[in-house]
Amino acid sequence: MTISKEMYELGAKRSTIRELFEYGKQQAAIVGKENVFDFSIGNPTVPAPACVKESMIELLENEKSDVIHGYTSAQGDFEVRKGLADYMNNEYNCQLKADNFYMTCGAAASLCITLKALTASSSDEFIIIAPFFPEYSVFIKSVGAKDVIISADTDNFQIQMDLLEKAINSNTKGIIINSPNNPSGVVYSEETLKCLSDLLRKKSKEYNKTLYLISDEPYREIVYDGIKAPYVPALYENTIICYSYSKSLSLPGERIGYILVPDEVESSKDVYIAVCGAGRSLGYVCAPSLFQKVVLKCLGKTSDVDLYDVNRKMLYDKLTEIGYDCVKPDGAFYLFVKALEEDAVSFCENAKKFNLLIVPSDDFGCPGYVRISYCVDPEMINRSFDAFQKLKELYK
Amino acid sequence: MTISKEMYELGAKRSTIRELFEYGKQQAAIVGKENVFDFSIGNPTVPAPACVKESMIELLENEKSDVIHGYTSAQGDFEVRKGLADYMNNEYNCQLKADNFYMTCGAAASLCITLKALTASSSDEFIIIAPFFPEYSVFIKSVGAKDVIISADTDNFQIQMDLLEKAINSNTKGIIINSPNNPSGVVYSEETLKCLSDLLRKKSKEYNKTLYLISDEPYREIVYDGIKAPYVPALYENTIICYSYSKSLSLPGERIGYILVPDEVESSKDVYIAVCGAGRSLGYVCAPSLFQKVVLKCLGKTSDVDLYDVNRKMLYDKLTEIGYDCVKPDGAFYLFVKALEEDAVSFCENAKKFNLLIVPSDDFGCPGYVRISYCVDPEMINRSFDAFQKLKELYK
Numbered sequence: 001m002t003i004s005k006e007m008y009e010l011g012a013k014r015s016t017i018r019e020l021f022e023y024g025k026q027q028a029a030i031v032g033k034e035n036v037f038d039f040s041i042g043n044p045t046v047p048a049p050a051c052v053k054e055s056m057i058e059l060l061e062n063e064k065s066d067v068i069h070g071y072t073s074a075q076g077d078f079e080v081r082k083g084l085a086d087y088m089n090n091e092y093n094c095q096l097k098a099d100n101f102y103m104t105c106g107a108a109a110s111l112c113i114t115l116k117a118l119t120a121s122s123s124d125e126f127i128i129i130a131p132f133f134p135e136y137s138v139f140i141k142s143v144g145a146k147d148v149i150i151s152a153d154t155d156n157f158q159i160q161m162d163l164l165e166k167a168i169n170s171n172t173k174g175i176i177i178n179s180p181n182n183p184s185g186v187v188y189s190e191e192t193l194k195c196l197s198d199l200l201r202k203k204s205k206e207y208n209k210t211l212y213l214i215s216d217e218p219y220r221e222i223v224y225d226g227i228k229a230p231y232v233p234a235l236y237e238n239t240i241i242c243y244s245y246s247k248s249l250s251l252p253g254e255r256i257g258y259i260l261v262p263d264e265v266e267s268s269k270d271v272y273i274a275v276c277g278a279g280r281s282l283g284y285v286c287a288p289s290l291f292q293k294v295v296l297k298c299l300g301k302t303s304d305v306d307l308y309d310v311n312r313k314m315l316y317d318k319l320t321e322i323g324y325d326c327v328k329p330d331g332a333f334y335l336f337v338k339a340l341e342e343d344a345v346s347f348c349e350n351a352k353k354f355n356l357l358i359v360p361s362d363d364f365g366c367p368g369y370v371r372i373s374y375c376v377d378p379e380m381i382n383r384s385f386d387a388f389q390k391l392k393e394l395y396k
Numbered sequence: 397m398t399i400s401k402e403m404y405e406l407g408a409k410r411s412t413i414r415e416l417f418e419y420g421k422q423q424a425a426i427v428g429k430e431n432v433f434d435f436s437i438g439n440p441t442v443p444a445p446a447c448v449k450e451s452m453i454e455l456l457e458n459e460k461s462d463v464i465h466g467y468t469s470a471q472g473d474f475e476v477r478k479g480l481a482d483y484m485n486n487e488y489n490c491q492l493k494a495d496n497f498y499m500t501c502g503a504a505a506s507l508c509i510t511l512k513a514l515t516a517s518s519s520d521e522f523i524i525i526a527p528f529f530p531e532y533s534v535f536i537k538s539v540g541a542k543d544v545i546i547s548a549d550t551d552n553f554q555i556q557m558d559l560l561e562k563a564i565n566s567n568t569k570g571i572i573i574n575s576p577n578n579p580s581g582v583v584y585s586e587e588t589l590k591c592l593s594d595l596l597r598k599k600s601k602e603y604n605k606t607l608y609l610i611s612d613e614p615y616r617e618i619v620y621d622g623i624k625a626p627y628v629p630a631l632y633e634n635t636i637i638c639y640s641y642s643k644s645l646s647l648p649g650e651r652i653g654y655i656l657v658p659d660e661v662e663s664s665k666d667v668y669i670a671v672c673g674a675g676r677s678l679g680y681v682c683a684p685s686l687f688q689k690v691v692l693k694c695l696g697k698t699s700d701v702d703l704y705d706v707n708r709k710m711l712y713d714k715l716t717e718i719g720y721d722c723v724k725p726d727g728a729f730y731l732f733v734k735a736l737e738e739d740a741v742s743f744c745e746n747a748k749k750f751n752l753l754i755v756p757s758d759d760f761g762c763p764g765y766v767r768i769s770y771c772v773d774p775e776m777i778n779r780s781f782d783a784f785q786k787l788k789e790l791y792k
Contacts, residue, residue, distance in 0.1 A: 002569075002606055003663070003670045007513045011673030018470060047461035060452060065443035069647045074414060105501055105651065105680070112679030117403045135676075142677040173398075210398055251465045253685025255501065255651075267399070274399045277407025280531075281538040283508030284501070288684050289649025 055297035076103025107244035130365030174212030185329020354387035451693035472499025503640035526761030570608030581725020750783035
């Protein structure tokens with residue numbers, strides 16, 4: 001093969017989630033959309049809040065074409081970043097400025113750019129906590145670093161500090177956390193984050209190097225039962241936030257998010273400059289301009305999270321009633337359910353027989369579970385219970 | 397430095413064009429917007445055609461939020477790619493299908509993804525023809541390949557085939573062409589492209605390997621005097637087109653374009669799969685979903701190119717009258733003018749004294765010239781002539 005074997009393999013394999021998503025579309029064409037129960041992808045079904053459409057129409061009616069659609073600065077429109085800083089300062093009682101923010105084409109771009117900016121050598125390691133979003137591995141390897149995987153405590157899916165302590169060595173560059181978590185739905189407690197911060201500080205001192213905490217927060221606002229996800233930089237100084245509006249504003253296809261490098265980060269300005277360089281080298285000229293302006297006009301707004309909460313309760317209650325085993329999620333829109341056999345891939349293949357599309361946890365680095373996305377039509381959840389029941393009976 | 401030195405340097409340097417663009421914004425705040433003559437960036441001022449706004453409002457009024465803003469397939473919405481194939485088949489008499497197209501976040505993404513897909517080894521070389529868009533070098537190096545630069549014939553800015561022949565060796569993976577050209581404004585003649593194809597075929601045979609022609613075509617529709625840019629794959633089989641709607645629909649900030657891998661490309665399906673893998677590894681989840689649907693509804697439409705033509709004639713006529721020397725451009729929206737001293741950087745610094753922001757050609761790999769973007773307000777062109785006159789007088 002004269003082309004890149006690595007890229008060919010990545011393209012040929014694709015992600016299991018995307019594969020299921022495509023399969024679901026094909027299957028819908030055969031058996032009818034209403035007979036496919038697609039819990040595969042985190043594609044929000046709760047509509048974007050009204051401010052999205054309203055602000056878009058307002059911009060289209062009142063602003064000149066080049067103002068709406070023109071290039072912005074590479075780091076994003078200044079007014080947008082300023083508004084974002086003001087909003088965050090008010091929300092989290094911090095002191096951010098426009099130049100702490102770098103607007104991106106969504107969470108994947110935020111992560112790739114951050115990892116590329118931080119990676120200085122092929123021996124650099126980033127720690128990820130299983131179960132994790134499978135693309136983490138792809139992105140870490142793509143920038144030429146090494147992924148080091150440790151397991152979460154499967155009783156509560158919090159971080160196992162002893163395992164983390166053992167995983168940190170002189171090559172460790174940072175750790176990626178994702179809370180509320182995809183796929184477990186668990187929100188890290190302030191206790192967990194405090195222990196994490198203490199450990200990272202201790203290890204930074206031991207190895208005399210900066211350890212970066214990359215906090216991937218696309219689900220920050222998707223939380224239930226009055227829980228609030230903590231502002232991580234207040235707990236650990238070397239935190240870089242990767243954010244996306246994909247879930248909070250139901251705009252996953254629009255590719256809009258940001259990287260936040262607070263002043264408290266060691267050599268913060270250098271890190272920010274490296275982020276600009278990494279964005280440039282990966283071909284990210286600027287974040288989509290219209291949606292930069294839209295998110296400015298929608299600060300503090302979210303899609304109706306209560307609707308996900310209805311789905312969460314309905315699905316959790318029924319599945320546990322049928323006899324499935326899972327931790328009740330505090331955030332995001334996933335149930336992480338124990339498979340009814342050891343091999344989750346085989347279990348999910350069986351699920352397909354009932355047109356039930358659920359994702360085996362193997363790609364999340366934590367075998368034996370399935371991820372069930374409940375950012376779906378509640379009617380579909382209702383229609384799917386029979387299939388879940390039949391799947392359970394198959395294992396009697 | 398514990399972070400990436402390479403990314404830091406790329407971020408610290410930034411592109412000269414972007415630097416001037418930022419300087420222009422700052423200077424406008426000091427001396428007034430009307431007194432700054434910013435010819436630095438290719439940010440289209442001719443508004444997007446009416447179909448852009450109309451189709452956006454139609455989509456917002458009639459389609460569900462998740463249909464408009466949801467994830468599309470990684471390669472882009474099928475209907476969009478199908479529509480694109482039909483349009484191209486009709487326009488260029490070819491036989492393309494949806495699966496020849498991969499939708500991207502604009503030309504920079506198209507190029508980065510294509511280069512990453514093709515590069516198999518650090519010895520791989522891509523040839524670029526000076527003057528060239530400076531980010532070509534950044535993108536080629538970013539995927540771990542080597543850029544090899546040859547000069548165009550500065551009498552007419554066509555390719556010097558003898559130089560190209562010498563530059564091709566066993567490491568050559570491909571060549572990037574850009575016609576209509578940024579920064580020269582020249583459109584490659586069919587004669588040039590035929591000679592190029594013959595040479596590439598001859599050399600492919602000699603080295604027994606595929607040589608890819610990457611045709612970067614954001615200016616394809618920005619042509620004057622009845623000229624039409626040829627459909628390059630009809631002339632050379634191993635052509636991959638990188639396209640962007642930034643210029644043709646005046647949507648540079650929205651980041652929407654595509655990669656076209658025709659069936660005629662050697663192992664076409666494998667190349668397409670590697671493109672999918674490369675997009676994934678660089679964090680491009682999908683091209684912005686709303687604008688995918690917008691470009692489908694605007695197929696065949698462009699911004700009003702006649703307005704650029706007015707600018708072209710006005711600026712070309714006046715500058716040559718004042719005594720500047722340049723080739724009359726057939727396409728794009730740039731004049732490539734001989735600097736009045738050997739050092740174009742120093743010349744452009746002098747131009748700044750008159751608040752005239754023009755880009756030295758050094759970064760385009762062809763010293764001694766300046767690039768003047770005329771995708772600007774014609775009133776600004778009129779106001780700028782005095783500054784051009786004074787700059788000329790400085791060199792008497």
